[in-house]
Amino acid sequence: MNDKQALEYAAAQVEKFAARPRPGLLLNPVHVRTPLPLTTSKLGGQPYLREDAGWPSCPSCETLLLFVLQLQRSDFPDLAFPPDTELFQIFRCPLWQCEPEDPSRSDRTMVHRFVAGGDAGGGSVSRPTLDAEDADEQLPEHAFRVTSISDYPSSYEGR
Numbered sequence: 001m002n003d004k005q006a007l008e009y010a011a012a013q014v015e016k017f018a019a020r021p022r023p024g025l026l027l028n029p030v031h032v033r034t035p036l037p038l039t040t041s042k043l044g045g046q047p048y049l050r051e052d053a054g055w056p057s058c059p060s061c062e063t064l065l066l067f068v069l070q071l072q073r074s075d076f077p078d079l080a081f082p083p084d085t086e087l088f089q090i091f092r093c094p095l096w097q098c099e100p101e102d103p104s105r106s107d108r109t110m111v112h113r114f115v116a117g118g119d120a121g122g123g124s125v126s127r128p129t130l131d132a133e134d135a136d137e138q139l140p141e142h143a144f145r146v147t148s149i150s151d152y153p154s155s156y157e158g159r
Contacts, residue, residue, distance in 0.1 A: 024151030025076070029142035036141060039087065041075045043068070045141025047089055048115065058093040060109045065091035066138055068110075075146070085114035094136040 001009070029043045038048040047067045049055065056065045068090040073081045081088065093109040 021150040021152055023078070024149045026147040026149050028145040028147065030145050032141055032143050036143060039072060040070075041072045041144055042070050043142040043144065044139025048087055050115070056091050056111060056113075058095075058098060058109050059111065061093065061095060061098045063093060063095050063098065065111060066094045066136060068092055068139065075144075082114050085116050087115040089113055089115060096136075 027043070036042050036045065038046060044067065047070050057063060058065055070090075071079065071088040073079075073086045073088075079088070089112065091111045096108070098109055
């Protein structure tokens with residue numbers, strides 16, 4: 001491919017993807033000085049957990065997971081939540097040496113779940129301390145400043 005053909009191809013790709021914007025949300029973390037309510041949308045900190053469920057553990061190595069993020073349904077009305085759920089949560093394994101359940105993945109084990117939040121059976125379930133030298137620490141708590149954006153497919157999508 002010569003330079004002219006490369007430029008024409010690049011221009012065609014830009015035109016192709018510029019015609020297909022989709023709505024998106026940019027979640028900008030904002031550090032907070034006081035703890036947020038348990039059922040609020042947040043990055044890090046303390047999640048809402050059902051007291052009868054306890055703290056989740058890694059399905060690969062059974063180590064207690066790190067809480068990553070929680071989204072409240074009312075804050076994100078355009079996201080698809082299953083019926084009767086209020087929260088979407090993500091946790092991940094804190095251990096670098098943990099082997100993921102799916103060997104085709106090179107990242108650490110991530111667990112996501114939807115939760116029926118705000119009921120009487122939930123509250124502050126503290127994460128027990130992890131005594132491992134190579135484990136990541138829990139993220140400090142952050143609120144989100146949400147910005148609506150136009151997202152464009154990458155060149156790998158739609159192939």
